[in-house]
Amino acid sequence: QVQLVQSGAEVKKPGASVKISCKASGYTFTNYAMHWVRQAPGQRLEWMGWINAGNGNTKFSQKFQGRVTITRDTSASTAYMELNSLRSEDTAVYYCARGRGEKPFDYWGQGTLVTVST
C-alpha cells in the first residue's frame, strides 16, 4: 500500500535551516510529483511547492521562492524539503503529499512539526 513516512519533529532557532525527508513506498516514486504543504497552528493549509520526482523539476509558491529547496533521491524513493532563514512564523506542521495529473494530493505523510523558538 502507498505510504509516505516523514522524518521526526524538529526544534530550531531563528535564522537556522530545517530539512525534512519524506520516504515513499508502495508505488513507482518517479511516476508522481511530491508536494509540500504546511499548516501553522489554527491556520489553513498552505502549499509551498512541488517536485517532479521523475525529472527533478520544481515549482514553488512565490511566498517561499528563494527560501525553500525541494530535492529528491530516486534511489531511496525519498523527497526532501529544506527551509532556510527560519522565523517564528514558520512554526507549523509540514506535510508531503503525492500528486499526479487530475488527481491532486491523494496520499499524505503523517506530518512533521517544526518549532522555531529562541
Next chain:
Amino acid sequence: DIQMTQSPSTLSASVGDRVTITCRASQSISSWLAWYQQKPGIAPKLLIYTASTLESGVPSRFSGSGSGTEFTLTISSLQPDDFATYYCQQYSSYSLGTFGQGTKVEIK
C-alpha cells in the same frame, strides 16, 4: 494569485442533516477543484477531485459540484464520523494548490 474563499467558516449541524459548503475562486479554475477532510492532528484526506469525482473509498453521501468560480461540497446525511474541518483547494494555476480557509462542521 488565485484566492479561495469558503463559507461558512463554521457550521453547526446534527446527525442526519444535509450539509452544504461553498467555495469560491477569485478567477475561473474550470473544474480543477478538490475537497479534503481534516481531523485534529491528522493529515487531510482527499474526498473529491476535479470538482465532482469521488475519491475511491469515500462514502457516496459526499458529493461535489460546480465549475468556473463557484463550487459546493454536499454531505447528504451527516454521520458522526463527518464532524471535521473541510478544505477546498484549487490546482489549476502556477500558484498551484491554494486552499480555502476551511469550514469546521460542529455538532449542534
